[in-house]
Amino acid sequence: EVQLVESGGGVVRPGGSLRLSCAASGFTFDDHGMSWVRQVPGKGLEWVSGINWNGVSTGYADSVKGRFTISRDNAKNSLSLQMNSLRAEDTALYHCAREVSTGWAYYSDHWGQGTLVTVSS
Amino acid sequence: EIVLTQSPGTLSLSPGERATLSCRASQSVSNNYLAWYQQKPGQAPRLVIYGASSRATGIPERFSGGGSGTDFTLSINRLEPEDCAVYYCQQYGSSRRTFGPGTKVDIK
Numbered sequence: 001e002v003q004l005v006e007s008g009g010g011v012v013r014p015g016g017s018l019r020l021s022c023a024a025s026g027f028t029f030d031d032h033g034m035s036w037v038r039q040v041p042g043k044g045l046e047w048v049s050g051i052n053w054n055g056v057s058t059g060y061a062d063s064v065k066g067r068f069t070i071s072r073d074n075a076k077n078s079l080s081l082q083m084n085s086l087r088a089e090d091t092a093l094y095h096c097a098r099e100v101s102t103g104w105a106y107y108s109d110h111w112g113q114g115t116l117v118t119v120s121s
Numbered sequence: 122e123i124v125l126t127q128s129p130g131t132l133s134l135s136p137g138e139r140a141t142l143s144c145r146a147s148q149s150v151s152n153n154y155l156a157w158y159q160q161k162p163g164q165a166p167r168l169v170i171y172g173a174s175s176r177a178t179g180i181p182e183r184f185s186g187g188g189s190g191t192d193f194t195l196s197i198n199r200l201e202p203e204d205c206a207v208y209y210c211q212q213y214g215s216s217r218r219t220f221g222p223g224t225k226v227d228i229k
Contacts, residue, residue: 037166045158045166045209047218059216062122095165102172107156107213109177111165 002026002110004096009115016086020115022079022096030054030074033099033106036081038092039114046092049081050099050106064090086119093117123148123212125221133227140197142224144210149190151214157186157195160223161206169208170195202228 008020022034035050049070050059058070069082079096093116097108124147132140144155153173158166168177170186173193183198197204205228210221 044222045211045220047211047220050218061217100171102152102154105152105154105213107154107168107171107211108166109168109171111167113165 002098004098004110004112006094006096006112006115009094009117011118011120012086013121014087014119016119017082017084018086018117020081020083020094020096020117022112024077024079024096024098027098029072029077033101034070034072034079035097035099035106035108036070036079037095037097037108037111038090038117039095040092041116048094051079083117086117088119091117091119122217123150123215123219125210125212125219127208127210127221127224129224130222131225131227133229134200135229136200136202138200140195140200140204140226142195142197142208142210142226144188144193144195144221146191146193146212150193150212153189153193154212154214155186155188155193156211156213158209158211159204159206160209166209197226200226200228204228 003025005023033052036048067085093114095114096112098110099106128143155173157170160166174186207223
């Protein structure tokens with residue numbers, strides 16, 4: 001069974017940093033790209049960042065580019081998101097998701113329950 | 122960036138009825154790379170449809186996706202109480218993947 005468990009969320013002041021982690025199990029981790037998607041409680045979904053199977057190719061939403069960095073450790077079956085210069089509008093539930101490749105495009109087929117990030121003074 | 126618009130905002134139907142959800146894109150979705158996700162309160166999203174019309178593993182045959190280009194639909198035949206959820210469409214045919222705002226399906 002595919003399992004994705006996020007951790008690292010919490011309350012941080014504007015301008016601060018936080019590092020999210022996602023522990024993956026139940027599948028061959030380095031067979032898949034991975035991504036982060038966030039959701040303001042009670043609101044819709046926003047794709048944040050994605051990374052291919054070996055970490056060479058990454059992508060970011062314009063709203064986080066230059067502030068967030070996605071990375072992975074295939075030896076530890078782990079995905080990370082380093083978030084710097086956090087803003088109030090980054091407050092959300094952050095989901096880790098497994099990606100399926102269709103060649104050059106990716107969609108998410110399994111999601112974790114998420115970890116809550118609150119940016120507030 | 123491709124903007125997705127979903128309609129209606131809320132759909133209230135009785136068990137056994139058919140639900141038709143719409144997702145319209147501001148420009149053509151490359152290769153019809155469009156997915157639908159179901160999200161129930163307090164749960165993570167669940168993949169329902171990918172590639173506009175392919176059902177994900179474990180999804181009942183009552184769910185079907187269709188459409189191409191800029192207009193897509195998700196149909197749910199013979200609604201069951203467990204189908205009560207918010208349904209989001211997402212395009213993944215461009216580097217900036219985007220989601221629609223969601224359609225809430227209520228079962229009367």
